[in-house]
Structures are given as C-alpha cells and as structure tokens.
Amino acid sequence: MTIYSSESIYRLGIKNIIRMMFSDFRKGKELVWRLFLRDFTSRHKQSLLGWLWIILMPLMTMGTFLLLNMSGIIKIGRIDIPYPIFGLVSFSIWNIFSNGLTTTTSSVTGAGGLVQKINFSKDSLVFASFGQVVIDFLIRVALTFGIFLLYGRIPLASFLLFPVVLLPLVLLTLGMGMVTSLLQAISKDVVSFVNLGTGFLLLLMPVMYSAEQVGILGKLNAVNPLYYLVIVPRDIMLYGEIRHLAGFIVSSVFGLIVFVFGWMFFYLSQTKLAERI
C-alpha cells in the first residue's frame, strides 16, 4: 500500500529518508541505465561534428592557455611533463565538475513533460545525465594514453587509482547538481550562472597551469574544497605524489556531505518539481 500525503515522509526522520533514497536508487538502477542509453544514443544525432566535440574541447582550451602563456597574460609555470599531457589530464578532471554541474543542472527541466506526467524517481534523471560526463571522461583518458605513447612515455601505475581519487569530486558535483537542478526549475538563469561560475573558477584555480599562487587567490584556493578535489587527483595521476593530503581528506568529507544532503533535498522536493515544470 502506498500512502500519499504532504507530511508522511518527514515523519520518518532523516535516517529513514536516507535509507529510502538508497533503496529507491537500487530499485531504479535499470531506469538510470535506460535514461543514460537514451541520452547516449540521441546525443550526437543531429550534430555535424558529433563525438569529435569531446576531443576538440580540451584541445581548444589547451590552445587558449598556451596562447595566453605566450602572450604573457597567464603564466603556465614550470611543468615537468609535456603540456599536452598536463593539459588533457587537468581538463578531463576539471570537466567532471564543470560539465557535470552544467549537465545535471539542466537534466530535470530538460525532461519537461516526463516529470509532469509520469510518477518515477526524478533523481534518475540527474544520475543518468552524469553518465554522459563519465563517457566523455573515459574517452579523454584513452586519448591521454595515446598522447603519453606519442611522447614515448608510459602512464604511471597511479592512473589505476582514478576511480577512487575522483569519487569525492563526483559526489560533490552530483550533490551540487541535485540542488542546482531544483533551482533551475525556479529560474532558467541558474544554468547560465553555473557556466559563468565554472568558467571563472577555471581561470582562478591552477588547473590548466601550475604556477604557485600567492596573495588573496592563494588564500581563497587554500579554503576551496574544489581545489583539493581537482589538484590532488591530477598530481597523483601525473606525478604519483600526494600534496595537500589533509586538505583532500577534509574536502572529500565535505563532498560526501554535500552529496547526501543535496540528494535528500532533491528527493524531498521532487513532487514540487512536477508542479513547477
């Protein structure tokens, strides 16, 4: 028997609500997979360059940074490995956050009538949309391996740690995406703010460059969890070393909290979404 009432779910308490979220996710795995396949199959159907975009985007970003470096506007700093390898790995990690946040933000409003006319777990839309970000990432990792070989280098064994060290970044992105996808239903400006914000952060954080930061920017990055969740995995992949371990652990816990509470907020608000979209 299913009971629908405005307050029945809150009476369960936070612990039981979280348990229900995970249980519903397990039950809805097939739906997440099917929605992922839908997005995957239809994604490049009417695009001229199609899958090439996945490779073109990091190449264009790296080109921009190299140009800014040559013009003296930005200092890329001292990098001990060829810039194409550094740039591609950095961009791929960064894109999990930036593209992940943009994609998840639009995932619910993009589903339109589906949300309004069918009763299903709307969080499936957010999880499924993130699947495209994972595919992009895997393609770029394969490309990175190719570039390594082109330079006559072999990737470090620490590359195998990718799934583990990137998990906190994935959780942070998904948690934020759950909240921004709700906000996007209130105002269509949210996705533009997300695009603007991530573009701005890419310049402020030493993602595509390695120059040491001093002054206010250095202080800001020192308390920015995103900084540790991007930089630490990159250093592990490229140099096999961990700097800022404490910062990474604290930021990972932060990412986990944002994920659980972002998801819970979405889970409790999803019926309101149907009224709004």
Next chain:
Amino acid sequence: MENVIEVKNVSKKFCKNIKRLMMYGLMDVVRGIINLPTHAERLRRDEFWALRNVSFDVKKGESVGFIGLNGSGKSSLLKLINGIFLPDVGEIMVQGKTGALIEAGVGFHPSLTGRENIYLNGTILGMKKKEIDERFSDIVSFAEIKEFLDTPVKNYSSGMVVRLGFSIAVHSAPDILLIDEILAVGDLAFQKKCFEKIKSLRRENNVTIVFVSHDMDNILRICDRCILLDRGKVKMIGEADRVVSAYLT
C-alpha cells in the same frame, strides 16, 4: 470488495505566480525537514484551492469516471492518485501497481526508434527488461507499428504515438490504470480496440480503471460509477448514467 484507492479529505492548492510556486515548495520542504508546521491549510499570496475536501473510495475491479468542466480538478486529482503531485491536506492510499496514460507520447524520445522507445517507456512505467522482452511482440502487435519499429518516433503520426503509448501502458500489467482523455487522438477503429482491451483487462485481470473524459459516451461505455467535480469540489458521486445526466442537465 476491498478498496484499492482511498481519497480522504484531500485538498490541493496551486500558485498562480510561477516564481512563488517553487519558492513555497522549497520553503515547505525545509520546514518539513526541520519539523516546523507547514500551515498547509492556509493559502499564501497567489495560491488557490484546485481541489478542496475531496473524499471517495474505489473498489478493486471497478471503473470510475471523473467528469466536470475544464478547471474542475479532474486531471489534478488523477495526478494525485498517481503520486505525481502530493496532497497539501489529507491522504490518498493506493493499493497495487498504477499505470497512467496522462498524455500521448510522454516519455518518448523523438529521435529514438519505436523499438528503443518501447524499452525506455516500459522501464519508466516500472517494467524490468525481461518483462519488456517477454511482452515486446504483444506491445508491437497491439500498437500496429511492426513496419515502423525502427523508424524514429518523431516520424510517427499522432495516432501511432497514442497507440504505442497505450499499448506499453496496458502491457505494463497495472492493477490500476489511470487514463486522461488521450484516446480521443486515435481513430475510431483504434478507440474501439482500446475499449475492448480495457474491458478485457477488467474481465480477465480485475484491473481497476480511473477514466477522465469530456466524452460522455465513452464514460458511459466503460464506467460503473462517476464522480462529478465542480471547481475542485465533489458535487456528486454515483452510478455513471445518473451522474452523467445530472452533469448534462
């Protein structure tokens, strides 16, 4: 006979201002989480009651029609029973798996083929892949789209889209089937086929039907009982022919 739907003193309010609607929604969620009263009985600025103090039961295997003028709350009530909206006041209890046909083609992706959309829509309606595999040929044959199975749905006629949507929904083996006016899109032959299917679902599987329509002939064709709604309130409940005549006069 046991009740499969129990609607108890249900009220639902909506907001005319779209920005305020979601803000109120978020405020209610936050208040709910921190255990503060949501004052659901009170109307805030720009809110109005779409449904007010609605109560009724539906028994297993029954076919019930919702009738009333546009804006009387029929579709909102159907969405509340389906769990798409939650009531602001009162409770709805639903026993069994619910299948809904609220709009033709909703859930279909236009760029995907009929075949791909059967799997997508079937999963959205709660079917497992194995179940879809088993019922695939029945779905295709009922929808009469065999030749167009690998054609993108965007190239289907509106009738084909309704046929496919209806076929997937009835083959998802619901205990309760909610239908909102969508059959009007199909041609007469297909409408007849759909009504036959609805009758066979009731006869063979004891499926409960909740049907919303402005077409009183169709209402009388399949409904045992009707609920007449007027500006969000129940005006009359009773035998289908009695309620329909009251509505028409």
